[in-house]
Amino acid sequence: MTEIFNSTTLNNVNAPSFGQIVSNIFETQKQLNIIEKLWASWYTYMQNDILATGLLFFLTHELTYFGRCLPWYLIDKIPYFRRWKIQPSYIPSDKEQWECMKSVLKSHFLVEALPIWAFHPLCKRLGISVSVPFPSLKTMCFEWCLFFILEDMWHYWAHRLFHYGPFYKYVHKQHHRYAAPFGLTAEYAHPIEVMSLGFGTVGFPIIYAYFTRDLHLFTITCWVCFRLLQAVDAHSGYDFPWSLHNFVPFWAGAEHHDLHHHYFIGNYASSFRWWDYTLDTEAGPQAKMDRERRAKLKADKTAKKRI
Numbered sequence: 001m002t003e004i005f006n007s008t009t010l011n012n013v014n015a016p017s018f019g020q021i022v023s024n025i026f027e028t029q030k031q032l033n034i035i036e037k038l039w040a041s042w043y044t045y046m047q048n049d050i051l052a053t054g055l056l057f058f059l060t061h062e063l064t065y066f067g068r069c070l071p072w073y074l075i076d077k078i079p080y081f082r083r084w085k086i087q088p089s090y091i092p093s094d095k096e097q098w099e100c101m102k103s104v105l106k107s108h109f110l111v112e113a114l115p116i117w118a119f120h121p122l123c124k125r126l127g128i129s130v131s132v133p134f135p136s137l138k139t140m141c142f143e144w145c146l147f148f149i150l151e152d153m154w155h156y157w158a159h160r161l162f163h164y165g166p167f168y169k170y171v172h173k174q175h176h177r178y179a180a181p182f183g184l185t186a187e188y189a190h191p192i193e194v195m196s197l198g199f200g201t202v203g204f205p206i207i208y209a210y211f212t213r214d215l216h217l218f219t220i221t222c223w224v225c226f227r228l229l230q231a232v233d234a235h236s237g238y239d240f241p242w243s244l245h246n247f248v249p250f251w252a253g254a255e256h257h258d259l260h261h262h263y264f265i266g267n268y269a270s271s272f273r274w275w276d277y278t279l280d281t282e283a284g285p286q287a288k289m290d291r292e293r294r295a296k297l298k299a300d301k302t303a304k305k306r307i
């Protein structure tokens, strides 16, 4: 990536600033769109693809995660929004938010920093492209949908396993410290949970790239952002009339995951409702009543057949 722009556009520039590189690429690479030009400027400026990818991933993760948590923190401070709080009797204190943030930050540096830095060499081995132009929007949309579906499947089964005996006691219990979650609790988890559930986010793009040899790092970066936004929103504790699941019935959202934290059982999936619906693991009193009604109907039917 760096060579393309070094040789063609920056021959006579000695250690150019980021601003100089941006204006150079904007002038000479008119066929690219704005994001592609900025992407190319970043890799050209860094002069080291491993560092460029590592830093890009780390900064994207931090900015998306904490950037999305900030509005939820502010919403918790404004009483007007309480009418949409799923568990209105519990508003997290500043102390709780601060403790949670420190733990998440520690986890980011200790658990996630190293894999992030090792990601570029892996990309090279798998033929994951970092060059411009990006793939078409149609291709990227297909890949994002596929990753959402696969991650949700992984999350459902791994999360169900984490609710089993020792896995819950020694690993998943940490994430359930908060019966009424708030944005920052999305990544508040034991390192083993961070790594195993994180596989659903990063592992499937790696497997996809291994088999297709046709995946772009920009597609993965956007997918990780979407997944982070989904996880933070699912832990927000708010269900608004304009929340996505009110328009897309199979989207899980905060209402779905809040019930999981409240009742400790059921609603194991991350993004969609179909796994819990199909396998009858929906959480909450309404789901329990529905389950009991269905069981009674079934029992009545069997009794009638016997007569």
Ligand SMILES: [Zn+2]
Residues within 6 Å of the ligand: 159, 163, 172, 176, 260
């Ligand atoms: Zn759980």
Ligand SMILES: [Zn+2]
Residues within 6 Å of the ligand: 175, 181, 186, 235, 257, 261
């Ligand atoms: Zn959770």
